Amino acid sequence: MILLNSVSKKFGNGTFALSDINIAVRRGEFVFLVGPTGSGKTTIFKLIIRDLLPSSGDVVVNSLELNKLPKGKVAAFRKKIGVIFQDLKLMFDRTVFENVYLPLDVAGIKSGEAIKTVNEVLSQVGLSEHKEKFPLQLSGGELQRVAVARALVLSPEIILADEPTGNLDPQTSLEIVKLLSQINEKGTTVIMATHNLDIVKNSGKRVIHINKGKIEKDEKAKEAEKEEKKDKKEEEKE
Numbered sequence: 001m002i003l004l005n006s007v008s009k010k011f012g013n014g015t016f017a018l019s020d021i022n023i024a025v026r027r028g029e030f031v032f033l034v035g036p037t038g039s040g041k042t043t044i045f046k047l048i049i050r051d052l053l054p055s056s057g058d059v060v061v062n063s064l065e066l067n068k069l070p071k072g073k074v075a076a077f078r079k080k081i082g083v084i085f086q087d088l089k090l091m092f093d094r095t096v097f098e099n100v101y102l103p104l105d106v107a108g109i110k111s112g113e114a115i116k117t118v119n120e121v122l123s124q125v126g127l128s129e130h131k132e133k134f135p136l137q138l139s140g141g142e143l144q145r146v147a148v149a150r151a152l153v154l155s156p157e158i159i160l161a162d163e164p165t166g167n168l169d170p171q172t173s174l175e176i177v178k179l180l181s182q183i184n185e186k187g188t189t190v191i192m193a194t195h196n197l198d199i200v201k202n203s204g205k206r207v208i209h210i211n212k213g214k215i216e217k218d219e220k221a222k223e224a225e226k227e228e229k230k231d232k233k234e235e236e237k238e
């Protein structure tokens with residue numbers, strides 16, 4: 001469960017990026033976060049991974065109150081979250097395989113197991129044939145898939161995808177959404193930010209509309225509320 005309770009974020013220069021927003025995303029949900037440029041989408045993601053702290057309000061992820069999370073526990077907390085960054089953050093001097101291998105190496109996974117996992121994940125995202133290539137040898141859609149693979153490789157409970165279809169044509173964008181949907185069907189919570197309304201139209205998924213740091217509309221939110229109590233009980237048991 002991801003909760004933002006009355007969250008505001010004001011930056012040092014006086015910019016109000018978020019004003020008193022409330023969001024509840026239950027485990028296993030797929031949610032689109034839609035809003036124009038500068039509306040606060042990336043700021044929400046940064047709050048969820050505790051890269052930023054709110055100016056007021058609480059952010060709670062899997063029952064952890066992030067305001068109170070000691071700095072020393074942030075790295076372990078983040079392992080549960082796979083992030084596809086807006087600017088991808090790929091290493092251009094490393095191959096596709098090496099880019100996806102890196103998080104496992106950092107996490108101290110033994111090489112035999114890590115190699116097996118990387119190959120499985122690359123196959124899942126359809127990149128097996130490209131694994132020895134460098135990022136500059138790939139198309140935009142393939143690059144996005146590398147970022148998806150890297151976010152997936154530690155089997156996170158939550159995936160945050162920040163504009164993963166940024167510069168892609170409509171067909172390739174739909175393929176990325178389909179890939180994220182397949183991951184979601186296996187139980188991973190997915191939040192995908194985009195400013196492309198065409199992608200979310202007719203998706204049948206929950207769509208949170210944000211504008212100028214405020215939630216304008218949260219479609220299908222009622223269903224989430226119903227499930228909220230159920231989730232709370234489950235989390236209390238853990």
Ligand SMILES: Nc1ncnc2c1ncn2[C@@H]1O[C@H](COP(=O)(O)OP(=O)(O)OP(=O)(O)O)[C@@H](O)[C@H]1O
Pocket residue numbers: 011012013015016017035036037038039040041042043044086195
């Ligand atoms: N570190 C910062 N310092 C000051 N202002 C910031 C900072 N980061 C973001 N902002 C401002 O906060 C607002 C929200 O930014 P944010 O990056 O969350 O928007 P976004 O919805 O992700 O936009 P885009 O679709 O262009 O990625 C913007 O007005 C932005 O200029």
Ligand SMILES: [Mg+2]
Pocket residue numbers: 041042043086162
């Ligand atoms: Mg952004």
